[in-house]
Amino acid sequence: MERGKSAKGHGAAKTSRSSKASSSMSKTGSMSKSESMGKKGGNSLLKQFFVEQLQDIYWAEKALVKEFPKMQKATTTEELAEAITDHMTETEDQISRLEQIFDMMGEPAKAKKCEAMEGLIKEAHNIIDETEAGTATRDAAIIMATQKMEHYEIATYGSLVQLAKTIGMNEVAELLAQTLTEEKGADQALTQIAEGNINEEGAREEEGEQQMEEGDEGEDD
């Protein structure tokens, strides 16, 4: 609102400018920041953009909930299958959280097709088709495809948290930050699995030879 002050206002002009501003803002000046930006600024361009981005990630999360069971089924190791199942449960919570946010904003929970996630899902399908079932290489590929999805979500939620704060919707920002933490956790869990033994196991695999058997994950337990 008062952004003009920093660029060229070298102190001297400051006093007269701010007194002028306060006399002409007698009404809006009494509003708190959240009132003026969160509710009254209800139709600002930034808020409209924010809602559109919520619709985009809402579509993406719903698409992922349908996609994860397919990816889980294609895994070789129990460890990766479990990690995907865990994140699917989290994703269902994230969808509910988004619905809660739409509700808090007085907007209908509407999904708008997310081209980026659609592309990442297509890529995941290709990766599954192109790798051999029952191999560690398949798991390494699924981890990579899933991490690309997670990174898209991390970028999106990171920006959404900031936008929510900017438009004065701090409770919404907190909910989005919870999801952001979950996405980062899922990403780290996948990295740990990859670093555990899947990548190394995959590096030893060659075409045509007998691959990992189910349950044989190179671990004692």
Ligand SMILES: [Fe+2]
């Ligand atoms: Fe998610």
